[in-house]
Amino acid sequence: MRIVSLAGGIGGARFLRGLRAAAPDAEITVIGNTGDDITLYGLRVCPDLDTVMYTLGGGIDEEQGWGRRDETHVVKEELAAYGVEPQWFGLGDRDFATHIVRTQMLDAGYPLSAVTEALCTRWNPGVRLIPMTDDRTETHIVINDERGRRAVHFQEWWVRMRASVPAERIILVGADEAKPAPGVLQAVEDADAVILPPSNPVVSIGTILQIKGIREALEGKTVVGVSPIVGGAPVRGMADACLSAIGVETTAQAVLELYGAALIDGWLVAEEDAGVSLDGVRVVARPLIMHDAGAAAEIARAALGLAGELGAPVAVSGEEGR
Amino acid sequence: MRIVSLAGGIGGARFLRGLRAAAPDAEITVIGNTGDDITLYGLRVCPDLDTVMYTLGGGIDEEQGWGRRDETHVVKEELAAYGVEPQWFGLGDRDFATHIVRTQMLDAGYPLSAVTEALCTRWNPGVRLIPMTDDRTETHIVINDERGRRAVHFQEWWVRMRASVPAERIILVGADEAKPAPGVLQAVEDADAVILPPSNPVVSIGTILQIKGIREALEGKTVVGVSPIVGGAPVRGMADACLSAIGVETTAQAVLELYGAALIDGWLVAEEDAGVSLDGVRVVARPLIMHDAGAAAEIARAALGLAGELGAPVAVSGEEGR
Numbered sequence: 001m002r003i004v005s006l007a008g009g010i011g012g013a014r015f016l017r018g019l020r021a022a023a024p025d026a027e028i029t030v031i032g033n034t035g036d037d038i039t040l041y042g043l044r045v046c047p048d049l050d051t052v053m054y055t056l057g058g059g060i061d062e063e064q065g066w067g068r069r070d071e072t073h074v075v076k077e078e079l080a081a082y083g084v085e086p087q088w089f090g091l092g093d094r095d096f097a098t099h100i101v102r103t104q105m106l107d108a109g110y111p112l113s114a115v116t117e118a119l120c121t122r123w124n125p126g127v128r129l130i131p132m133t134d135d136r137t138e139t140h141i142v143i144n145d146e147r148g149r150r151a152v153h154f155q156e157w158w159v160r161m162r163a164s165v166p167a168e169r170i171i172l173v174g175a176d177e178a179k180p181a182p183g184v185l186q187a188v189e190d191a192d193a194v195i196l197p198p199s200n201p202v203v204s205i206g207t208i209l210q211i212k213g214i215r216e217a218l219e220g221k222t223v224v225g226v227s228p229i230v231g232g233a234p235v236r237g238m239a240d241a242c243l244s245a246i247g248v249e250t251t252a253q254a255v256l257e258l259y260g261a262a263l264i265d266g267w268l269v270a271e272e273d274a275g276v277s278l279d280g281v282r283v284v285a286r287p288l289i290m291h292d293a294g295a296a297a298e299i300a301r302a303a304l305g306l307a308g309e310l311g312a313p314v315a316v317s318g319e320e321g322r
Numbered sequence: 323m324r325i326v327s328l329a330g331g332i333g334g335a336r337f338l339r340g341l342r343a344a345a346p347d348a349e350i351t352v353i354g355n356t357g358d359d360i361t362l363y364g365l366r367v368c369p370d371l372d373t374v375m376y377t378l379g380g381g382i383d384e385e386q387g388w389g390r391r392d393e394t395h396v397v398k399e400e401l402a403a404y405g406v407e408p409q410w411f412g413l414g415d416r417d418f419a420t421h422i423v424r425t426q427m428l429d430a431g432y433p434l435s436a437v438t439e440a441l442c443t444r445w446n447p448g449v450r451l452i453p454m455t456d457d458r459t460e461t462h463i464v465i466n467d468e469r470g471r472r473a474v475h476f477q478e479w480w481v482r483m484r485a486s487v488p489a490e491r492i493i494l495v496g497a498d499e500a501k502p503a504p505g506v507l508q509a510v511e512d513a514d515a516v517i518l519p520p521s522n523p524v525v526s527i528g529t530i531l532q533i534k535g536i537r538e539a540l541e542g543k544t545v546v547g548v549s550p551i552v553g554g555a556p557v558r559g560m561a562d563a564c565l566s567a568i569g570v571e572t573t574a575q576a577v578l579e580l581y582g583a584a585l586i587d588g589w590l591v592a593e594e595d596a597g598v599s600l601d602g603v604r605v606v607a608r609p610l611i612m613h614d615a616g617a618a619a620e621i622a623r624a625a626l627g628l629a630g631e632l633g634a635p636v637a638v639s640g641e642e643g644r
Contacts, residue, residue, distance in 0.1 A: 042426035072396050078419030082444050084426075093415050097400030104364035104406075122404050 001026040001314055003304075004191040004221075005127075008033045008204025009048045010065035011236050011290070013055035015197035015226065018296025020056065020126050022304055022316060028127040029187035031214070033199075034112065035132075035139035035172055035207035038155045040089055041079060043099040044106055047155070048204065049116055049131060050098060057123025059094075068094035088160040113181040132208045134181045137174035139203055141167045141245075154203060163238045167245035170202060175210045188217040193307035193314045195300070196225035196264075198235045198288065201255045202242035215263065222312035224266035224303045225259060227252040230288050231272040252276045256283075266306040268299070282310060323348040323636055325626075326513040326543075327449075330355045330526025331370045332387035333558050333612070335377035337519035337548065340618025342378065342448050344626055344638060350449040351509035353536070355521075356434065357454075357461035357494055357529035360477045362411055363401060365421040366428055369477075370526065371438055371453060372420060379445025381416075390416035410482040435503040454530045456503045459496035461525055463489045463567075476525060485560045489567035492524060497532045510539040515629035515636045517622070518547035518586075520557045520610065523577045524564035537585065544634035546588035546625045547581060549574040552610050553594040574598045578605075588628040590621070604632060 003026045007016055016030060033048045047066065054060040054068060061069045071092035080087050091099070098119060105115040111134035120129055139154035143165045151171065157163060188194065199205050209215045228235050229252045240250040248254045252273040256264060261280035269276050274285035284306050290296040304316045325348045329338055338352060355370045369388065376382040376390060383391045393414035402409050413421070420441060427437040433456035442451055461476035465487045473493065479485060510516065521527050531537045550557050551574045562572040570576045574595040578586060583602035591598050596607035606628050612618040626638045 041422050042429055043422070072394065072415070074394050074415035075397065075419045075422070078416050079423065082419065082423050082441070084423055093394070093396035094400050096418070097397045097404065100363050100365070100397070101401065101404050101406055107364055119404070 002187075002191050003028045003314070004031065004187050004194045005029070006031050006033075006194075006196055006199070006205050006208045007048065007052055008197075008199035009036070009051040010055075011228065012048070012197040012199035012204060013052045013060070014065075014290050014293075014296050015199075015300065016052060016127065017056060017293055018290070018298070019195060019197075019300040019303075021293065021297040022300035023314070026314075029183075029191070030127045030129045031184055031187070031208055032116075032129055032131050033204045033207050035137055035203060036154055037136075037138060038089075038153055040086070040091065040099075041084060043096070043103045045089075045091070045099050046102065046112070046116075046131070049129065050095070052129055053116075053120055053123050053125055056125030056127060057120075059123060067092055071095065086156075086160070089155060090159075111181070113183065128183075128187070130183050130187070131181050132184065132211050132214065133178040135174060135178040137172050137178050137207075137211075139207060140171045140173050142169040142171065144168055158238070163241035167241060170242065170245050172207055172210050178211050180211050180213055185213055185217050188214070188221060191221055193304065193312035194218055194221045194223040195303050195307070196223065196259075198226045198228035198290075200237060200239045200242060201228055201258055202239065202246055202248075206258075209263075219262050222265050222307050222310050223263055224268065224307045224310070225256070225264050226299060226303055227255060227267065227269045227273065227276075227288065229255055229273075230270040235288065235290070253278075256281065265310050266303075268303055268306060282306065324509075324512050324514050325350045325636070326353065326509050326516045327351070327519060328353045328355075328516075328521070328527050328530045329370065329374055329519055330521035331358070331373040332377075333550065334370070334519040334521035334526060335374045335382070336387075336612050336615075336618050337521075337622065338374060338449060339378060339615055340612070340620070340622040341517060341519075341625075343615065343619040344622035345636070348636075351505075351513070352449045352451045353506055353509070353530055354438075354451055354453050355526045355529050357459055357525060358476055358480075359458075359460060360411075360475055362408070362413065362421075363406060365418070365425045367411075367413070367421050368424065368434070368438075368453070371451065372417070374451055375438075375442055375445045375447055378447030378449060379442075381445060389414055393417065408478075408482070411477060412481075433503070435505065450505075450509070452505050452509070453503050454506065454533050454536065455500040457496060457500040459494050459500045459529075459533075461529060462493045462495050464491040464493065466490055480560070485563035489563060492564065492567050494529055494532050500533050502533050502535055507535055507539050510536070510543060513543055515626065515634040516540055516543045516545040517625050517629070518545065518581075520548045520550035520612075522559060522561045522564055523550055523580060524561065524568055524570075528580075531585075541584050544587050544629050544632050545585055546590065546629045546632070547578070547586050548621060548625055549577060549589065549591045549595065549598075549610065551577055551595075552592040557610065557612070575600075578603065587632050588625075590625055590628060604628065
């Protein structure tokens with residue numbers, strides 16, 4: 001059984017851990033968001049790829065959801081002592097090593113997909129993790145604050161400003177030229193089902209869907225999405241700030257309409273959102289809060305079960321959904 | 323009073339601390355060796371510049387003589403977990419930050435001299451530290467071991483092999499094209515005296531002297547050298563392995579002859595080497611072992627005193643030489 005999933009950071013990574021538990025024999029290919037990537041101190045940082053890699057590889061800081069567990073912050077302190085900016089992005093020492101290795105490989109000419117594969121040989125995430133593109137794309141946010149209207153890197157808006165300044169526009173710089181990384185379209189073509197985790201529909205899943213050819217390839221497959229919105233609020237993170245930037249309500253209904261019936265075949269919503277509907281989409285209500293790894297696996301089982309009901313040749317392992 | 327000094331790593335840095343104590347009001351310019359520099363994990367490492375900067379700036383690991391005190395090694399452990407080579411060079415986390423800042427500035431187009439000046443604004447070493455050149459030069463060692471005759475980077479020979487394989491030749495790659503860094507020749511021209519610390523005469527001082535124009539500029543000044551050899555053995559380090567590579571005996575006499583009377587006006591030797599002599603050079607015997615900072619200052623006072631006797635307009639501060 002072959003499954004393709006798209007993923008952003010924390011929420012996507014936790015869902016994927018559940019998906020791997022729900023389908024332990026499946027070949028799972030994860031197409032990772034790289035719109036959040038940023039160059040800091042000359043080092044290329046890929047937050048979403050690393051969150052997936054560390055989470056599935058057992059290296060994540062579980063409490064925080066990102067970064068390495070047992071992390072120290074000596075390098076960051078020293079950079080601050082040199083007065084180096086920015087100081088608002090929290091890179092730990094263990095994490096620094098990942099970025100040093102990645103940057104050295106990129107500088108040597110390896111594409112990001114090859115670098116990611118090399119890093120994963122250490123982490124053994126149990127899935128094949130491919131960046132959405134090897135081309136450089138970056139999500140920039142147009143804001144209008146006391147300094148005037150300007151574009152800032154997504155991370156500056158998200159991490160430094162905690163998305164407190166309204167986003168006027170969200171732009172994926174480089175999207176026009178970016179091609180899917182090698183293996184992305186083939187994995188989609190070969191997939192028995194595609195599962196969209198409850199990742200951010202704008203700056204994670206939405207970013208991946210902007211890479212030429214990926215949405216079109218997905219539209220030919222059985223795609224089941226897990227709503228990132230429960231009862232009018234994001235499952236986690238600040239998806240509402242991103243949705244309002246593109247004029248979409250923070251509801252399971254609105255996100256489904258954003259994705260559209262051409263893409264989505266099955267839509268998993270929380271029980272309080274049972275009234276959601278869209279022509280051509282099968283909507284199923286289930287508990288969607290990922291309290292722990294078991295809950296994530298249960299949601300993944302429900303998503304796979306829904307894909308099966310829709311005709312995808314998928315089998316669900318372990319405890320049955322109710 | 324203006325003093326120029328040339329310096330390698332540990333021995334040079336400790337001597338310079340003594341020189342600063344012996345001449346607290348002097349403008350001291352240190353021309354640092356960059357032949358030991360190496361690119362590791364994509365980061366530019368300048369061991370001698372950093373040893374001088376950390377030692378004079380109060381950040382050195384006193385016990386070890388190089389690297390930062392209170393150092394940790396998380397990044398190095400993580401790089402090893404990724405299988406990254408080499409693993410024989412000991413970079414600590416605090417030290418990594420220095421190399422990250424340096425590399426970022428170099429990549430942005432700043433010359434090494436400007437980068438060094440910027441790093442020193444944090445460390446306030448109390449001297450002006452200039453790399454011998456902004457051009458890339460690297461000391462390579464020709465060895466002939468079980469893998470055959472080949473050239474290795476100085477650090478591989480020095481650190482990994484502990485200089486245990488005989489050096490057949492020592493080559494400063496890039497020496498022919500390298501120009502002195504901005505400020506180097508002017509500092510020499512303006513100097514009231516030049517003091518050569520007991521640094522390695524081959525791969526530290528000898529390397530600096532290979533940069534076009536530096537030796538010639540020094541020959542016009544009052545130059546006092548402190549012998550790095552005491553009673554037939556290096557004061558510290560493995561200078562004997564370097565001297566034998568160029569066919570020079572490990573004696574205070576042979577090193578003086580290597581430097582030559584055109585360069586050296588005064589030569590400070592240990593008491594057991596009192597018989598050393600060379601036409602045109604004034605030789606003075608003094609205790610030369612740098613047990614501690616006080617001993618280093620005493621040696622520096624003796625060197626300045628000798629420069630004064632030779633006609634240089636220098637004044638010695640603090641406790642008089644005996």
